[in-house]
Amino acid sequence: MRVARTPAGVRVDLLGTAPGRGAYVHRDPACVGAALRKGALAIALRTRLAQEELARLRNDIEEALQAT
Numbered sequence: 371m372r373v374a375r376t377p378a379g380v381r382v383d384l385l386g387t388a389p390g391r392g393a394y395v396h397r398d399p400a401c402v403g404a405a406l407r408k409g410a411l412a413i414a415l416r417t418r419l420a421q422e423e424l425a426r427l428r429n430d431i432e433e434a435l436q437a438t
Contacts, residue, residue, distance in 0.1 A: 371384075373411055373427070373431070376388055376390040391415055392415075395431075399432075402428070
């Protein structure tokens, strides 16, 4: 699953076509949790993620995982 850093913020990119810097994470909930907890997504996206943005991103990823 691709996560993109866009001018509007960090978001899940289900189609893989959003402009901006992207990072990929396995669709396994354990991998997603580890990537967010350890800061791997923030490092790959070259940005800092505030706690509220991390919570929103985690929620968006969980919704995307349930939809597929």
